[in-house]
Amino acid sequence: MKKQKIFKILIICFFLTIVNSLYLFSYRDIIIPEKLIKLRTLTQLKPYLFDSGEETRAGTVARLAEIGDKDSIEILKDIYEKETYTWRTPEGLYGVKERVLLALGKIGGDKAKEVLLDTIKKEIKTGPRDWAKDNRIEVDFRFIGICNCALRSLILWKDKEVKNFLLEIFNSETTAVIEMGEYSRGLASLGYFRIEMQEKGILTVEEKVNYLISNLSDSLKMIQSGVQSAEAVKDDGIRMAVIELGPAAIPFLEEWSKKFPENSYKKNMVDGMKERIEYFESIKSTFTPSWLAEW
Numbered sequence: 001m002k003k004q005k006i007f008k009i010l011i012i013c014f015f016l017t018i019v020n021s022l023y024l025f026s027y028r029d030i031i032i033p034e035k036l037i038k039l040r041t042l043t044q045l046k047p048y049l050f051d052s053g054e055e056t057r058a059g060t061v062a063r064l065a066e067i068g069d070k071d072s073i074e075i076l077k078d079i080y081e082k083e084t085y086t087w088r089t090p091e092g093l094y095g096v097k098e099r100v101l102l103a104l105g106k107i108g109g110d111k112a113k114e115v116l117l118d119t120i121k122k123e124i125k126t127g128p129r130d131w132a133k134d135n136r137i138e139v140d141f142r143f144i145g146i147c148n149c150a151l152r153s154l155i156l157w158k159d160k161e162v163k164n165f166l167l168e169i170f171n172s173e174t175t176a177v178i179e180m181g182e183y184s185r186g187l188a189s190l191g192y193f194r195i196e197m198q199e200k201g202i203l204t205v206e207e208k209v210n211y212l213i214s215n216l217s218d219s220l221k222m223i224q225s226g227v228q229s230a231e232a233v234k235d236d237g238i239r240m241a242v243i244e245l246g247p248a249a250i251p252f253l254e255e256w257s258k259k260f261p262e263n264s265y266k267k268n269m270v271d272g273m274k275e276r277i278e279y280f281e282s283i284k285s286t287f288t289p290s291w292l293a294e295w
Contacts (some may be wrong), residue, residue: 032059065103083178098149127176146182155191163195180271189237209252
């Protein structure tokens with residue numbers, strides 16, 4: 001029985017890793033139908049938000065994000081609430097609900113932030129839907145996608161309200177937060193450290209690397225097999241924050257690497273960051289991970 005439980009946990013970890021990798025590496029903007037590209041106002045696009053085809057509705061939301069009209073925020077909120085909690089479009093990773101959350105991030109402003117915070121708080125309170133879970137691995141991928149997109153948008157804001165929420169998320173070890181996936185939790189940590197460094201006036205690449213590495217944990221801490229603790233999630237955010245600094249961070253990482261014992265957790269983390277930066281640099285002409293945004 002114990003072996004079966006361990007095997008089940010390993011399978012869940014495997015699938016979550018695949019999903020997180022998809023979010024990180026395979027995200028592409030939805031292809032907006034040509035008929036929508038020609039439309040330039042909310043009035044022109046609004047009828048397509050109620051089209052019978054999910055791809056058209058998702059494309060319309062993406063087009064509204066490009067236009068950036070803040071008058072569309074309220075209707076996007078309504079669209080999100082009216083969309084059924086179903087699987088995503090066959091052509092893209094995200095459906096209409098996720099596209100609305102990404103659109104709010106692009107549109108920006110206090111109202112969009114308010115809607116995003118309210119939405120993700122409600123989703124976390126409701127938690128993953130048992131009926132929506134994949135029976136093989138007991139994971140609600142729609143819940144993961146929604147939380148992922150909401151957090152991806154929220155980390156574009158750099159104020160105390162968002163910072164406090166992000167801190168609450170990556171420090172939480174409740175079931176609902178854990179089930180949103182390690183990548184989503186890591187995004188919360190990334191956003192927190194972005195704001196923290198801005199508030200502290202940490203501006204240069206050297207200062208950022210030094211601050212981030214000095215905040216690494218001494219070892220990897222897990223709640224149970226395959227489930228990261230808040231400390232481990234914090235380190236995930238630090239890793240992403242360093243990687244997005246790009247090649248300019250490498251000389252400072254090399255200096256830090258010399259300070260840690262061989263095969264220690266911190267040395268492996270620092271060396272891994274350097275390798276990831278080099279890897280992303282080598283493939284940047286092909287794609288850019290969605291979280292590697294200029295800030």
